[in-house]
Amino acid sequence: MDDGKLAGLVTQAANYGLFDRLKTLRGLWRDIAQSLGGAPKIDPELPADDAALLRNQVRECLQGRGGEVSARARAATLGRSYLELNAVGRRNFLKMVADEFGPDTGQVDKAMADVAKASGPAERHAAERSLREALESPRQRLLTQFNALPEGVKFLVDMRAELLPLSKGDPAMQAFEADLKELLSAWFDVGFLELQRITWRSPALILEKIMAYEAVHAIQGWSDLKNRLDSDRRLYAFFHPRMPDEPLIFVEVALVRGIAGNIHDLLDEHAPVEDPKKADTAIFYSINNAQKGLVGISFGNFLIKRVVDSLLHEFPNLKTFSTLSPIPGFRTWLNRRLAEGEDAILEPAELRALAALPAKGEGAPQGFAQLLDSRWVDDGATAQALRTPLIRLCAHYLLEKRSGTSRALDPVAHFHLTNGARMERLNWLADTSDKGVAQSAGMMINYLYKLSEIEANHEAYRGQGKIVTSAAVRALGKG
Amino acid sequence: MDDGKLAGLVTQAANYGLFDRLKTLRGLWRDIAQSLGGAPKIDPELPADDAALLRNQVRECLQGRGGEVSARARAATLGRSYLELNAVGRRNFLKMVADEFGPDTGQVDKAMADVAKASGPAERHAAERSLREALESPRQRLLTQFNALPEGVKFLVDMRAELLPLSKGDPAMQAFEADLKELLSAWFDVGFLELQRITWRSPALILEKIMAYEAVHAIQGWSDLKNRLDSDRRLYAFFHPRMPDEPLIFVEVALVRGIAGNIHDLLDEHAPVEDPKKADTAIFYSINNAQKGLVGISFGNFLIKRVVDSLLHEFPNLKTFSTLSPIPGFRTWLNRRLAEGEDAILEPAELRALAALPAKGEGAPQGFAQLLDSRWVDDGATAQALRTPLIRLCAHYLLEKRSGTSRALDPVAHFHLTNGARMERLNWLADTSDKGVAQSAGMMINYLYKLSEIEANHEAYRGQGKIVTSAAVRALGKG
Amino acid sequence: MDDGKLAGLVTQAANYGLFDRLKTLRGLWRDIAQSLGGAPKIDPELPADDAALLRNQVRECLQGRGGEVSARARAATLGRSYLELNAVGRRNFLKMVADEFGPDTGQVDKAMADVAKASGPAERHAAERSLREALESPRQRLLTQFNALPEGVKFLVDMRAELLPLSKGDPAMQAFEADLKELLSAWFDVGFLELQRITWRSPALILEKIMAYEAVHAIQGWSDLKNRLDSDRRLYAFFHPRMPDEPLIFVEVALVRGIAGNIHDLLDEHAPVEDPKKADTAIFYSINNAQKGLVGISFGNFLIKRVVDSLLHEFPNLKTFSTLSPIPGFRTWLNRRLAEGEDAILEPAELRALAALPAKGEGAPQGFAQLLDSRWVDDGATAQALRTPLIRLCAHYLLEKRSGTSRALDPVAHFHLTNGARMERLNWLADTSDKGVAQSAGMMINYLYKLSEIEANHEAYRGQGKIVTSAAVRALGKG
Amino acid sequence: MDDGKLAGLVTQAANYGLFDRLKTLRGLWRDIAQSLGGAPKIDPELPADDAALLRNQVRECLQGRGGEVSARARAATLGRSYLELNAVGRRNFLKMVADEFGPDTGQVDKAMADVAKASGPAERHAAERSLREALESPRQRLLTQFNALPEGVKFLVDMRAELLPLSKGDPAMQAFEADLKELLSAWFDVGFLELQRITWRSPALILEKIMAYEAVHAIQGWSDLKNRLDSDRRLYAFFHPRMPDEPLIFVEVALVRGIAGNIHDLLDEHAPVEDPKKADTAIFYSINNAQKGLVGISFGNFLIKRVVDSLLHEFPNLKTFSTLSPIPGFRTWLNRRLAEGEDAILEPAELRALAALPAKGEGAPQGFAQLLDSRWVDDGATAQALRTPLIRLCAHYLLEKRSGTSRALDPVAHFHLTNGARMERLNWLADTSDKGVAQSAGMMINYLYKLSEIEANHEAYRGQGKIVTSAAVRALGKG
Secondary structure, rough: OOOHHHHHHHHHOOOOOHHHHHHHHHHHHHHHHHOOOOOOOOOOOOHHHHHHHHHHHHHHHHHHHHHHHHHHHHHHHHHHHHHHOOHHHHHHHHHHHHHHHHHHHHHHHHHHHHHHHOOHHHHHHHHHHHHHHHHHHHHHHHHHHHHHOOOOHHHHHHHHHHHHHHOOOOOOHHHHHHHHHHHHHHHHOOOHHHEEOOOOOOOOHHHHHHHHOOOOOOOOOHHHHHOOOOOOOEEEEEOOOOOOOOOEEEEEEEEEEEOOHHHHHOOOOOOOOEEEEHHOOOEEEEEEEOOOOHHOOOOOOHHHHHHHHHHHHOOOOOOOOOEEOOOOOOOHHHHHHHHHHHHHOOOOHHHHHHHHOOOOOOOOHHHHHHHHHHOOHHHHHHHHHHHHHHHHHHHHHHHHHHOOOOOOOHHHHHHHHHHHOEEEEEEEOOOOHHHHHHHHHOEEEEEOOOOOOHHHHHHHHHEEEOOOEEEEHHHHOOO | OOOOHHHHHHHHHHHHHHHOOOOOOOHHHHHHHHHHOOOOOOOOOOOOOHHHHHHHHHHHHHHHHOOOHHHHHHHHHHHHHHHHHHHHHHHHHHHHHHHHHOHHHHHHHHHHHHHHHHHHHHHHHHHHHHHHHHHHHHHHHHHHHHHHOHHHHHHHHHHHHHHHHHHOOOOOHHHHHHHHHHHHHHHOOOOEEEEEEEOOEEEEEHHHHHHHHHHOOOOOOHHHHHHHHOOEEEEEEEEEEEOOOOOOEEEEEEEEOOOOOOOOHHHHHOOOOOOOOOOOEEEEEEEEEEOOOOOOOHHHHHHHHHHHHHHHHHHHOEEEEEEEEEEHHHHHHHHHHHHHHHHHOOOOHHHHHHHOOOOOOOOOOOOHHHHHOOOOOHHHHHHHHHHHHHHHHHHHHHHOOOOOOOOOOHHHHHHHHOOOOOOEEOOOOOOOOOHHHHOOOOOOOEEEEEOOHHHHHHHHHHHHOOOEOHHHHHHHHHO | OHHHHHHHHHHHHHHHHHHHHHHHHHHHHHHHHHOOOOOOOOOOOHHHHHHHHHHHHHHHOOOOOOOHHHHHHHHHHHHHHHHOOOHHHHHHHHHHHHHHHHOOOHHHHHHHHHHHHHOOHHHHHHHHHHHHHHHHHHHHHHHHHHOOOOOOOHHHHHHHHHHHHHHOHHHHHHHHHHHHHHHHHHHOOHHHOEEEEOOOOHHHHHHHHHHHHHOOOOOOOOOHHHHHEEEEEEEEEEOOOOOOOOOHHHHHHHEEOOOOOOOHHHHHHOOOOOOHOOOOEEEEEEEEOOOOOHOOOOOOHHHHHHHHHHHHHHHHOOEEEOOOEEOHHHHHHHHHHHHHOOHHHHHHHHHHHHHHHOOOOOOOOOOHHHHEEEEEEOOHHHHHHHHHHHHHHHHHHHHEEEEOOOOEHHHHHHHHOOOOEEEEEEEEEOOOOOHHHHHHOOOOOEEEOOOOOHHHHHHHHHHHHHOOOOOHHHHHHHH | OHHHHHHHHHHHHHOOOHHHHHHHHHHHHHHHHHHHHHOOOOOOOOOHHHHHHHHHHHHHHHHHHHHHHHHHHHHHHHHHHHHHHHHHHHHHHHHHHHHHHOOOOOHHHHHHHHHOOHHHHHHHHHHHHHHHHHHHHHHHHHHHHHHHOOOOHHHHHHHHHHHHHOOOOOOHHHHHHHHHHHHHHOOOHHHHOOOOOOOOOEEEHHHHHHHHHHOOOOOOOHHHHHHOOOOEEEEEEEOOOEEEOOOEEEEEEEOEEEEEOOOOHOOOOOOOOOOHEEEEEEEEEEEEEHHHOOOOOOHHHHHHHHHHHHHHHOOOOOOEEEEEEEEOHHHHHHHHOOOOHHHHHOOOHHHHHHOOOOOOOOOOOOOHHHHHHHHHHHHEEEEEEHHHHHHHHHHHHEEEEEOOOOOOOOHHHHHHHHHHOOOEEEEOOOOHHHHHHHHHHOOOEEEEEEOOOHHHHHHHHHHHHOOOHHHHHOOOOHE
């Protein structure tokens, strides 16, 4: 990866939280590190000489001289140095840790030999334990020290967010990343997470982050957010006790009558507020993972179950729990299919309907592929002509598996099927925003969580790769 | 270990918390487990047939059918079964888990072979990771599932308390215990702990546990406790977010003028309350580990540092931080020394002083050894005759190392020396309770935490085994 | 009232709270008062010279020199002086305030004249307002200043507790007391009260006060209290935001099946804990006003309604809400009736049954009156013979009115009838404690709160003095 | 007042809070009122027939049938009816209450007669008390009932805000308003207020109100607000326990080095954040009363003292406490002075300087008066020419008294002088916003709170009307 790309990555990562946090951390950690005297001045690109300085800091952290309080000061010093590095410097530093602070090969080999020659279970047990210890890398102890720092857990989460793209294709970096993931997995065990309802009474600090982290249906500002927190809406988030200001994952819910099929209706700030006690349906219309550094450490499943429990407790009249979800991979898949030629993928009647559309003048989009890239949703006749083929193809897409696996191709489908939901209803012109058209051809899908079927659906999907659908969706997919 | 002893162990463990918890857990977990139907009725001694039932439950937990919510229900079912077992049944169950749910030997061997034949660092990294995974035992996954249960972490902590005595001399049980310790160590990392001040405003629920867990100077009742929480006293405890009702470790502090040398003065409920703002010295007069199941997972060091910070913030006038500590191993050590003969361990002048004591009548204790076992502290003349030899011998004891190590023989001394304290002053007739006389010959010692020397002391002790003392204690030890 | 009695009163008032509070207030207010220099040393009996000093302090408080912060310091100084007085000194001080700091007679007369000669409504309105202001006494402004002090509201509440017995027969003191009551009534308006559930998680500080303030069925210690807070019990208290550590009134509730008729069953610490979800009945078995200084400022009615709401929310299965109450005036009333002669108040059959009791030996109690003063509840035969007449007479008593009023004679009956309850069931041998026998001849009564009838009952009692009873109680009262 | 104006008043009052509250109250109170059956449909203008309905509702509230819970339901019904009225209807309703539910004239007359003929102090005391009771109007009891409703206190505060403008020139309405003020004064006694620091962690609900209520230097949006809550800023507000979502008064503070003389520097979102620990000066740059309905119930004085205490506790290095305040009445006063002719109020040198300004072309402002109404602050030369006369005249204005009183003419000056501050420094071009130019000719003034002088200043101003100033301001005022 060249340095230009790297710079981009860091810029990208410099979202809301990171910037503010940098400022805060510098202050907090300076005080803690103070007892050790001033930190050395380091070039942000971390050339070899400065890398040697940091290597030394890492070693001092690992030696653990002077008790745990000193250890904390040293970790703070190292952390501050890291925060001052730019993208190139950070890659250099992470690479150094990956290459130099992994498990000791000699010790591992010796421990393996001891296991191999162990006579009897007693010796074997002891030798296996030594082997496990030998496989624990020094950098794991290093990382653990950051937990004792204020905001230290968030620091590690963000470090993993930076490490993940850098580790592609680099086994040493991957091993480092795996160490970090193991640590975070233990700490972020679902038992430690706290479900909180977010309301207009929540701290502005938290609400500001919800706005920054919402990536499915971007929040336009404070009044949009306030609307999503009104009395007929709910927003729940998981928090961790060591990152109390950072939502980990959150879900937005609308309390309505009947399954909602249009996202614009739900987000309309001017729509009247309904009495939530009269609602029979809860629509999960946006689920967001807020922390890139926790990718692969899953709690979405638990979130939905906990939210369903909480909603049922507050509104015993709720009968139906459903999502209103994007189909993010559809157009990408469809574009690939278009390579087969329009004749190959469209039915004769569909082709005829398209051909019958009146000409729009020079340069106007024509033909299936071109139309798809236009704002066709704004033109009634075109939309009408596209409706049948798009719905049919989308149903096909949704039932498709990722090549060579028993896993649904669409990532959102995979998430909800794993949780035990079923594909319930495909909604036409459900999200006509530019993003909605570009990703999902304006369609959205309801995944239905029927409490009595969740376990069976989950098993069927996990075990035999069965994609559970309603009869309606199944019929479309056969079309 | 025979079954009689086992029964005793469980009775012993059935302290306050456990009994109440059993009641609570049964209720809480019944509701969670309910979805799975009734649990099978199991004989508390867990004969082979019933063991097979539980083996099955463990396997179902590990298969993870039906998503995480079902997993939670299964863990609750298994946990409830465990809670119904008696001491024999629990040993049988733990033994089964130790023997049958450790790492898979075949997988480990294969993974080791892969590491051995790895060509190049990339392959080696990947193979090492696989080896680590192979070494992770199924029972670790099992234990992790309990974290998602209410009170589940406390359940595991208590299980370790039961496992520890059973694992002596049994490598499989030791390996199991090591797995559990590893898990708890990650969760109880010092970064997760919260320091709380305990006051008369604290929940009665917590105060009741403080009373039950205080083992150094037993609390006689609510009014004794209230006295220890008065305005010139402080009590701090560490808590964990997943065990909010359970203190992990706590320390009791008296704010006084000058270093205190007598525990009875500090505990006297009728002593006048002093103005804490005028105090120049904080005396740590009792430090208690409250959770047997967290033995070996240390946070005492951090506690003292955090408490010193907190006290300094509230009372900037404090100049001196010192303990008033028992010397629990002295009499045991002295008893062993007595085997050498009184002439060998006492100075001529000391022998003469003892001989000069007037006779007390038939059957009254005579001679050094006999006197030591009597209530000599109540008799002025005897105490006077014993003073010189006991202080001298005690100073010798305190400076002694555990055989073959560089570690102080006395466990309390080892704890404070590791933390960077120094031995400051030996106090005669400082604890004349029966326990104080029986363990420490009525003496207590101050360990001084001088902030500017802590790190150096810690290093000197840890590195070279140097026991740092005041000149006065050193002089006594040379006598 | 002579000084001996006075001293007694203060001793009596020196209950738990007052003593601790004195200590606290002295400290808190010293700091606030400090800016004014040391307070003058005052003789606790407040002789004339010292009274002049305090008179001056009161005047300075009223002049309000130097802004509100200075006013606060002066109030603190005055408050501290008051706290140092003994019973005689306090009476002297209160008398001085009563006599010298009431409304200005001249101003009142002038304002009345202005009202009288007002021409037209506009002048009348203005003159009436001036009259109201003239009637506001300086001491009211004085008392108000204490609100700005920490614990100042509690100080005034306690001052009223001291003032009440002293004001009997003294119109000036009564006027002072009325001023204080008016102030407290505004502050303790029911809208400001907060209902809190008291549990074993409540601060020990609060629990200790609950124990001190429980006067109906004394709490024997912490384990008795813990039992009353178990999962099948509830304890609710009202608090005021300016007295957060002081319960104002509290009620103890047992969740049971069917209406309970025996207090010992409810208080038995060894009785098994029932599943509260299966309860169909809530028994209010103890209601206590905790603050003597709030006598006549009623919130008991609101408490019961709020507790019923809270219970119904938590336990929708509850069908019946009832008290189990003492009949505190019965024996006093019966003793008066006994003057009529046993023949006059007992039925022939009852007399015969008593006569038929076997003789118990010399000096043993004999006859109705004598037996009543003995521990007859412990003797089966005697109790049997007393049962019919006592129940009959008690029912008569309960239906009796206070002479010349439409108000029930029994004060507890009056309280619950005013709230809209009805007399439901008389319980024989329901409270056989010494106090229960001495006051209520061992009987207790259930007052039933039937939600659909409360308003009608309340109106019938308040309007026409109708005592609503069940058919059973009515029948007994006719006997 | 004609109905058009009335409608305007209500529209004006329909600020943020009111609108949201209406929605909320309707819901909350509907549930409470439900037990009484549906409220009658009432014409929002409240014609005579409908007024009769409400008159009846008021009477029912006062009769208090059915206990306090029913009373609450009736108050809720009445409150809901009121909320549905428009401006005309509300005036009609308030007028009815003012005219018909005041004190009973007959009872007052009788009670006055009893006072007049009282013989001896005992009778007099009793009679005065009866007179006080007779003077208490039924509507006071009515108003008190609203305290028991959720949001009921805020309802009364807002009702007073509506009543105040309507009561001008109407003695009956004034008497009603005085009743309401008396009630609110008791409830909003400074002892009940809670100081809270507002931060970016505060609920968005509160922050939104701060933005709506800030009237001195309007907050432009969330990022402006966030800037005012940064680490070198503080915002404190007083709250009342019965209106926890409503700030009563709040103050904004900047922590700086030296006394600030320019408001734009303080409000600049792009200015660097300073380390507050290095600040030596706290600038109170905005103080806002948030509740129109609490006009005349003062707590500003206490707020400043409490904030100073809080700041000193957090930042012991602070040496200086000063405001940066507008001079809101200056231009109005100056406009009146201009009637005397420019020659009369300007010095010859000042006139010459103005005359020397180069001509700006046709229609451009000329002469002192015309220039003052222009954006002269943007033109260096003009501003220079205006500087001397404006500063001189402003100092004159600041030292002027309200006609016939010893009170400073400028309301902000009066507020701070009453609190014991002194006029410290006049700042040229300190607020060049349109509002700043229009009100204060772009100037601002620092009122200095010197802790050691506050009490003396307060007394000097309150007693002898002395306006305390620095030598510099005094010199300007003499010019």
